[in-house]
Amino acid sequence: MPHIEIDGKTIEVAPGATLMDAANQAGIFIPHFCYHKKLSIAANCRMCLVEVEKAPKPLPACATPVTEGMKVRTHSAKAVAAQKGVMELLLINHPLDCPICDQGGECQLQDLAVGYGASASRYAEPKRVVREKDLGPLIATDMTRCIHCSRCVRFSQEIAGRMELGMVHRGEHTEVMPFLEQQMHSELSGNVIDLCPVGALTSKPFRYSARTWELSRRKSISPHDGLGANLQLHTKDNRVYRVVPQENEAINECWLADRDRYAYEALNSEERLTRPMVRDGDKWIEVDWQKALNQAAGALRVLRDTHGGNALAALASPHQTLEELHLLQKLMRGLGSGRIEHRLGQADFSGDAKRQGVTWLGMPIAELNQLQRVLLIGATLRKEQPLIAQRLRQAVKFGAQLNVLHAADDDLYCRVANKLIVKPSAWVNALAQVAKALQEAGASLPAELAGQLNDITVSDSARAIAASLNTGERKALLLGAVAQNHPAAAQLHQLVAAIAAACGAKLGFLSPAANSVGAQLVGVQSGPVALDAKGYLLLGVEPELDAHNGPELLKALQAAECVVALTAFKGRVMDYADVVLPIAPFSETAGSFVNMEGRLQSFHAAVTPQGEARPAWKVLRVLGNLFNLAGFEQNSAEEVRQEALPQGEAGIAARLDNAIHGVALALQPPGAGIERLGEVPIYQLDPLVRRAPALQQTQDARDAACAWASGALIQRLNLIDGEHVRVRQAGAEAVLRLCRDDRLPDDVLRVAAAHPLTAGLAGRFGAISVEAV
Amino acid sequence: MRHGGQAFLELGKPNNGGTKIFSVSGHVNKPGNYEVGLGTPFAELLAMAGGVRSGHKLKAVIPGGSSAPVLPGEVMMDLTMDFDSIAKAGSMLGSGAVIVMDDSVCMVKALERLAYFYFEESCGQCTPCREGTGWMYRVVHRIEHGEGRPEDLDLLMSVGDNIAGRTICALGDAAVGPVQSFIKHFRQEFEYHIEHKKCLVGA
Ligand code: SF4
Numbered sequence: 004m005p006h007i008e009i010d011g012k013t014i015e016v017a018p019g020a021t022l023m024d025a026a027n028q029a030g031i032f033i034p035h036f037c038y039h040k041k042l043s044i045a046a047n048c049r050m051c052l053v054e055v056e057k058a059p060k061p062l063p064a065c066a067t068p069v070t071e072g073m074k075v076r077t078h079s080a081k082a083v084a085a086q087k088g089v090m091e092l093l094l095i096n097h098p099l100d101c102p103i104c105d106q107g108g109e110c111q112l113q114d115l116a117v118g119y120g121a122s123a124s125r126y127a128e129p130k131r132v133v134r135e136k137d138l139g140p141l142i143a144t145d146m147t148r149c150i151h152c153s154r155c156v157r158f159s160q161e162i163a164g165r166m167e168l169g170m171v172h173r174g175e176h177t178e179v180m181p182f183l184e185q186q187m188h189s190e191l192s193g194n195v196i197d198l199c200p201v202g203a204l205t206s207k208p209f210r211y212s213a214r215t216w217e218l219s220r221r222k223s224i225s226p227h228d229g230l231g232a233n234l235q236l237h238t239k240d241n242r243v244y245r246v247v248p249q250e251n252e253a254i255n256e257c258w259l260a261d262r263d264r265y266a267y268e269a270l271n272s273e274e275r276l277t278r279p280m281v282r283d284g285d286k287w288i289e290v291d292w293q294k295a296l297n298q299a300a301g302a303l304r305v306l307r308d309t310h311g312g313n314a315l316a317a318l319a320s321p322h323q324t325l326e327e328l329h330l331l332q333k334l335m336r337g338l339g340s341g342r343i344e345h346r347l348g349q350a351d352f353s354g355d356a357k358r359q360g361v362t363w364l365g366m367p368i369a370e371l372n373q374l375q376r377v378l379l380i381g382a383t384l385r386k387e388q389p390l391i392a393q394r395l396r397q398a399v400k401f402g403a404q405l406n407v408l409h410a411a412d413d414d415l416y417c418r419v420a421n422k423l424i425v426k427p428s429a430w431v432n433a434l435a436q437v438a439k440a441l442q443e444a445g446a447s448l449p450a451e452l453a454g455q456l457n458d459i460t461v462s463d464s465a466r467a468i469a470a471s472l473n474t475g476e477r478k479a480l481l482l483g484a485v486a487q488n489h490p491a492a493a494q495l496h497q498l499v500a501a502i503a504a505a506c507g508a509k510l511g512f513l514s515p516a517a518n519s520v521g522a523q524l525v526g527v528q529s530g531p532v533a534l535d536a537k538g539y540l541l542l543g544v545e546p547e548l549d550a551h552n553g554p555e556l557l558k559a560l561q562a563a564e565c566v567v568a569l570t571a572f573k574g575r576v577m578d579y580a581d582v583v584l585p586i587a588p589f590s591e592t593a594g595s596f597v598n599m600e601g602r603l604q605s606f607h608a609a610v611t612p613q614g615e616a617r618p619a620w621k622v623l624r625v626l627g628n629l630f631n632l633a634g635f636e637q638n639s640a641e642e643v644r645q646e647a648l649p650q651g652e653a654g655i656a657a658r659l660d661n662a663i664h665g666v667a668l669a670l671q672p673p674g675a676g677i678e679r680l681g682e683v684p685i686y687q688l689d690p691l692v693r694r695a696p697a698l699q700q701t702q703d704a705r706d707a708a709c710a711w712a713s714g715a716l717i718q719r720l721n722l723i724d725g726e727h728v729r730v731r732q733a734g735a736e737a738v739l740r741l742c743r744d745d746r747l748p749d750d751v752l753r754v755a756a757a758h759p760l761t762a763g764l765a766g767r768f769g770a771i772s773v774e775a776v
Numbered sequence: 777m778r779h780g781g782q783a784f785l786e787l788g789k790p791n792n793g794g795t796k797i798f799s800v801s802g803h804v805n806k807p808g809n810y811e812v813g814l815g816t817p818f819a820e821l822l823a824m825a826g827g828v829r830s831g832h833k834l835k836a837v838i839p840g841g842s843s844a845p846v847l848p849g850e851v852m853m854d855l856t857m858d859f860d861s862i863a864k865a866g867s868m869l870g871s872g873a874v875i876v877m878d879d880s881v882c883m884v885k886a887l888e889r890l891a892y893f894y895f896e897e898s899c900g901q902c903t904p905c906r907e908g909t910g911w912m913y914r915v916v917h918r919i920e921h922g923e924g925r926p927e928d929l930d931l932l933m934s935v936g937d938n939i940a941g942r943t944i945c946a947l948g949d950a951a952v953g954p955v956q957s958f959i960k961h962f963r964q965e966f967e968y969h970i971e972h973k974k975c976l977v978g979a
């Protein structure tokens with residue numbers, strides 16, 4: 004390991020370390036702009052020039068590897084002269100419009116200019132002005148401020164996986180711009196705001212709304228996907244103004260998905276429910292909490308007393324906190340009901356009886372980067388878990404073979420080794436082929452399975468996937484949200500478990516929601532969603548969107564005698580609820596989420612609840628009191644958590660287990676006909692993102708409103724790309740714009756689930772037809 | 777090739793062996809490519825190229841391509857065309873593109889053209905060159921157009937110091953070479969320009 008003397012300190016550094024690494028290790032700050040620990044080295048800003056003994060010129064610390072015995076001075080007269088010289092040149096064409104710049108106060112250029120800049124400029128020539136770029140609804144530009152560090156360009160290429168930004172023109176005319184006037188569509192685009200060392204790229208929704216020094220910073224946890232990204236909520240006047248990443252190398256590193264970054268806008272939505280309300284015939288009346296709670300408890304009590312506990316059912320969102328979910332199930336069980344479910348989007352619950360554990364990722368998130376072999380099953384990964392997709396992209400960069408089974412050949416922005424792209428009903432058969440190919444290659448399968456594979460014909464792709472999984476180390480088979488909501492989810496799980504065992508791979512669930520694991524831990528799962536209850540208690544759900552079969556559940560709710568909804572938002576719930584109780588979203592309550600790797604992450608309220616909204620755990624506790632149930636005396640979210648998970652995180656690990664046994668397989672080949680691929684779109688995941696205006700203006704949001712089919716299918720059906728069509732599924736229909744995507748098989752129609760335009764359709768998968776309107 | 781490597785080496789002088797093709801351009805009667813042994817006196821090369829245009833005197837020579845620092849004509853007349861001797865005089869033999877300027881040349885205008893070239897050619901990747909070449913060009917342009925200021929010359933020298941040796945590639949150094957050498961050797965001409973807002977040469 005090489006030694007280096009840096010500013011008089013001798014240290015030993017890792018082989019291949021740069022002077023910048025050495026300085027960081029020694030706690031010495033070297034000014035820099037283009038250097039970023041997660042990006043490749045560009046060495047273009049020249050701010051990090053330092054003096055190296057025996058080198059005739061100052062050398063860039065970020066790009067100079069340490070060699071044995073090197074002597075470096077980072078703050079000598081020669082180094083500082085070089086740094087100041089560069090700073091002067093960086094500033095000559097900079098507008099220095101700090102007073103109207105959103106970056107002001109958190110600007111690397113501004114900060115360093117204080118230390119390395121002169122008080123007046125010697126540049127007396129006209130300054131450069133650069134035309135603005137339209138990067139879409141999320142990112143504002145002031146390209147005249149750009150210092151050409153290329154961080155944003157390198158990010159888009161290396162981390163986001165698609166070069167959506169580039170440097171064009173030469174010399175002084177060099178500009179950063181999107182490719183051919185496109186916008187930025189990456190689901191990770193907002194990270195360029197954090198990366199940009201100046202105010203060239205800033206947040207569009209946040210623009211001009213607050214100064215950085217006016218904002219308080221509160222740590223929190225993302226309530227959206229199963230990653231559990233660590234957040235900083237920036238607040239002022241009891242309002243969340245923006246969200247930025249809180250670095251956590253084990254989870255989100257220094258990144259955030261746009262969903263985590265911009266969903267906060269919904270917290271201040273007009274649609275927030277801020278007062279309890281009760282239905283009076285066709286009218287809603289605002290009432291005080293006591294009246295609303297009494298009415299809710301009274302109605303539910305009558306139903307329970309008349310029809311028994313199981314006449315009541317609770318539906319909860321896995322985006323609610325662990326504490327809330329715990330108290331909900333405790334309340335329901337106290338009332339004698341065992342019908343408490345969070346998996347509204349799921350169709351197949353037959354696996355519940357065949358497994359014991361809480362399903363989870365099967366490994367720490369950080370290990371994803373180290374995988375050598377992966378099979379992704381039914382995961383629309385870039386939209387489901389954008390930062391997991393990013394980690395797998397890095398794994399592929401280091402040589403991992405990524406294999407895919409899906410009904411859409413979406414671009415993952417990395418190399419895919421082998422793929423099976425078939426309609427959903429063919430997935431069980433496809434996995435059976437992979438299993439059989441492994442068997443033929445000598446792997447042993449469980450006896451119950453092995454006997455069933457005789458009639459399976461192995462395709463070349465399945466054989467290639469098996470061959471890939473049969474080599475290498477550190478392998479994983481990952482079940483995505485589409486697989487988990489698949490009508491044959493249990494069979495998929497069973498087959499994947501067998502394949503994983505046969506090839507020595509880990510089996511993981513890409514838990515779709517922030518608290519999917521937490522909800523299982525506290526027992527908010529009881530099997531198929533109750534459709535015959537007389538009374539429903541809803542916690543944070545929007546059933547018509549969240550349910551696998553929305554119309555069916557909607558009918559059940561409309562038929563019920565009493566529906567009590569704990570919700571942060573008004574919305575369609577007002578059509579069928581009898582009492583609505585305003586609850587605090589994650590930013591306004593203390594709570595915890597357990598992410599897909601089983602990590603318990605707690606957070607405090609960043610602001611106080613809006614209007615009369617209350618943290619849901621308090622509401623549930625009071626409901627428990629009103630029913631005179633024992634054990635509803637908790638005084639804080641911590642107390643609830645302590646009760647729910649007495650051993651904390653330590654107790655979680657023992658309960659995580661993806662094993663499954665004895666699911667019977669139906670291996671007949673799929674039938675003919677067009678099938679629906681119904682995924683939850685990236686910006687329809689939960690009630691918050693659904694109400695985030697900027698996210699709803701993105702290309703992703705627009706795409707979700709269309710029906711997608713391959714060109715061949717469009718032609719076969721005599722339809723016209725771009726026109727509106729009527730899709731019909733099980734007697735229900737929707738009118739959508741038809742769009743072409745040749746990455747779909749010719750018998751798949753991609754129609755988003757959890758979307759207002761498709762909420763009338765019954766079931767996320769299955770036969771569907773499409774015709775001209 | 778027929779005579780072997782040693783014979784070729786001996787065509788030049790010690791440490792500067794062999795021949796080199798000089799591409800002589802500018803104010804000579806017979807511009808063109810001349811292959812001579814290294815160490816050939818500049819005066820001889822100039823004569824081969826037909827000498828300076830009649831009625832004019834040699835003023836300055838850029839001995840090794842546009843990035844090589846310029847040398848006054850009288851200095852050049854005492855030098856031999858080889859790497860060591862040109863380097864000793866503060867320039868470089870570089871590409872061997874010898875640019876000859878006679879007394880009709882305005883050094884400010886000549887530098888403006890060179891500075892524009894480097895400003896145009898910067899790739900823009902790294903800061904000193906991207907920003908600095910434009911700055912130098914604009915200042916020289918101002919001087920040439922009668923808008924120079926007394927402090928401009930020191931400014932140009934200092935901006936040059938902030939570029940040279942700090943860029944990713946050699947274009948930064950190349951851009952600075954002409955600026956600093958023109959001012960060093962022909963400073964009065966620049967000062968005249970600044971003070972009188974017009975050219976010394978035409979005056
Ligand atoms: S980017 Fe920084 S230096 Fe530039 S105007 Fe904004 S605050 Fe000022």
Ligand code: SF4
Nearest residue numbers: 149150152153155199
């Ligand atoms: S826009 Fe920002 S991040 Fe991108 S090159 Fe310019 S200064 Fe760097």
Ligand code: FES
Nearest residue numbers: 035046048049065
């Ligand atoms: S940080 Fe080293 S050159 Fe930019």
